[in-house]
Each structure stands twice: as structure tokens, then as C-alpha cells.
Amino acid sequence: MPLIAAGFHGMEYLTVLCALRFANEYAAKKRNQGLLIVPCVNPDGTEIALHGAKSACRYEKFVRNTGDEKRWQANARGVDINHNFEADWKNVKRRETEAGITRPAATRFGGFCPESEPETKALTKLCRRENISRVLALHSQGREIYWDFGKHTPKSCLSLAEKMSEVSGYKVASPEPIAAGGGFKDWFIEKFHRCGFTVEIGKGKNPLPLRDFETEYPVVRKILRVFTAEG
Numbered sequence: 001m002p003l004i005a006a007g008f009h010g011m012e013y014l015t016v017l018c019a020l021r022f023a024n025e026y027a028a029k030k031r032n033q034g035l036l037i038v039p040c041v042n043p044d045g046t047e048i049a050l051h052g053a054k055s056a057c058r059y060e061k062f063v064r065n066t067g068d069e070k071r072w073q074a075n076a077r078g079v080d081i082n083h084n085f086e087a088d089w090k091n092v093k094r095r096e097t098e099a100g101i102t103r104p105a106a107t108r109f110g111g112f113c114p115e116s117e118p119e120t121k122a123l124t125k126l127c128r129r130e131n132i133s134r135v136l137a138l139h140s141q142g143r144e145i146y147w148d149f150g151k152h153t154p155k156s157c158l159s160l161a162e163k164m165s166e167v168s169g170y171k172v173a174s175p176e177p178i179a180a181g182g183g184f185k186d187w188f189i190e191k192f193h194r195c196g197f198t199v200e201i202g203k204g205k206n207p208l209p210l211r212d213f214e215t216e217y218p219v220v221r222k223i224l225r226v227f228t229a230e231g
């Protein structure tokens with residue numbers, strides 16, 4: 001069964017709306033195939049980016065002292081969930097350290113060890129428990145599709161990425177090894193040797209304005225339909 005996950009990063013709440021709308025549409029029709037949707041992997045971060053540090057409850061002070069609450073991507077503990085998966089961890093940490101990110105922050109701090117965060121653990125546990133055939137992670141922005149991670153990437157992933165690109169006009173992004181690692185799709189590919197995609201929705205500066213949703217969603221829907229093999 002395929003899995004779609006969204007809302008990894010606080011400012012990327014348009015992805016949550018996409019996942020929820022798609023879940024509604026998918027559930028309305030009779031299907032042969034099940035689908036798992038996790039619409040908001042990082043609810044704390046999403047709340048902080050939308051409503052400020054006060055929504056972080058006991059982490060309110062910490063969030064205020066740690067970074068810009070309006071440009072918050074991490075969870076309430078200042079860990080970037082999409083850098084917290086165990087995939088090329090050593091290089092992820094090396095790059096963070098080189099960029100001067102050595103402690104919790106609004107963005108790009110991957111944690112003190114992989115899977116340190118409950119949000120990360122919840123997703124890896126779900127993938128281990130269910131027989132997940134492929135995953136697609138929604139992020140914003142850039143209108144790009146990432147499909148590759150290391151030598152265990154199945155060959156079929158590129159052709160599926162190309163199909164998603166064809167229907168949407170989104171670009172199949174050339175993988176940059178230097179920027180890879182630590183992400184959900186990276187972990188999934190490496191762990192299961194199955195396809196994992198990151199789709200960067202919309203174009204502009206995060207957070208994308210809510211008004212972009214109605215124009216972008218029909219395009220995202222086409223991608224998700226190809227991904228779920230529903231045509």
C-alpha cells in the first residue's frame with residue numbers, strides 16, 4: 001500500500017491541505033487499493049508557524065529564545081524532522097556542523113541522534129508495521145520531484161517521477177548528493193529498497209500564501225493520482 005505524508009516543516013502547511021483534500025477525494029470512490037495518508041507529520045511546527053510561539057505550550061519560551069517563530073520549520077524541540085531520519089547520518093551532521101548548526105534551531109538541526117523525535121519514530125514505526133510499497137513526501141516549494149537516494153534506489157523510480165512530471169509540469173530534480181540525507185524518502189529508499197519521492201509543491205517564498213492552494217492543488221492532485229496508480 002502506498003503512503004503519502006505531508007506537513008514535515010512548519011511553514012509548509014499548504015501541503016497539509018493538499019493531503020487532506022486528496023484523502024477526502026480518495027475515500028469518496030470505491031478502490032481496490034488501500035492508501036495511507038499522514039497529513040501532518042509535524043503538528044507542533046505547523047502550529048508555531050501559523051500562530052506563534054504561544055501555541056508551543058511548555059516549549060513557548062524555548063521557541064522564543066531559539067529562532068524566528070514565524071519562520072519555524074522544526075518541531076517544538078527545535079529538531080528538523082526531515083533531517084532526523086537515519087540515512088547517511090554522518091554526512092548530514094557534518095554538513096550541519098559546517099553550516100554552524102550545532103543545537104536546536106528553527107530549521108535544519110537534525111537532532112542529537114537519528115530518530116530522536118517522536119514524529120520521526122511514528123513514521124518509521126508505521127513503515128515497519130505496514131507493508132508500504134512506496135512513499136511520497138509533500139514539501140514546499142519549487143515545483144520539483146526528487147526520486148533518488150543512493151545505490152538502493154530502484155530503477156523504476158525515475159520513470160514514475162517522469163510520469164508525475166509529465167502530468168504536472170513539475171521538474172524531475174537532479175539529485176545533489178551534497179544536499180541529500182536525513183530525510184524521510186532517503187530513509188525509506190535505503191531501508192526498504194523501494195521508491196520514495198519528495199515533491200516540492202508551489203512556487204514562491206515559504207510560507208506560500210493560502211490563496212495559492214486552489215490553483216496549485218489541481219496540479220498536485222494529478223501527481224498524487226499517478227503516484228497512487230489511479231490514473
Ligand SMILES: [Zn+2]
Binds near residue numbers: 009012082138139140
Ligand atoms: Zn520541507
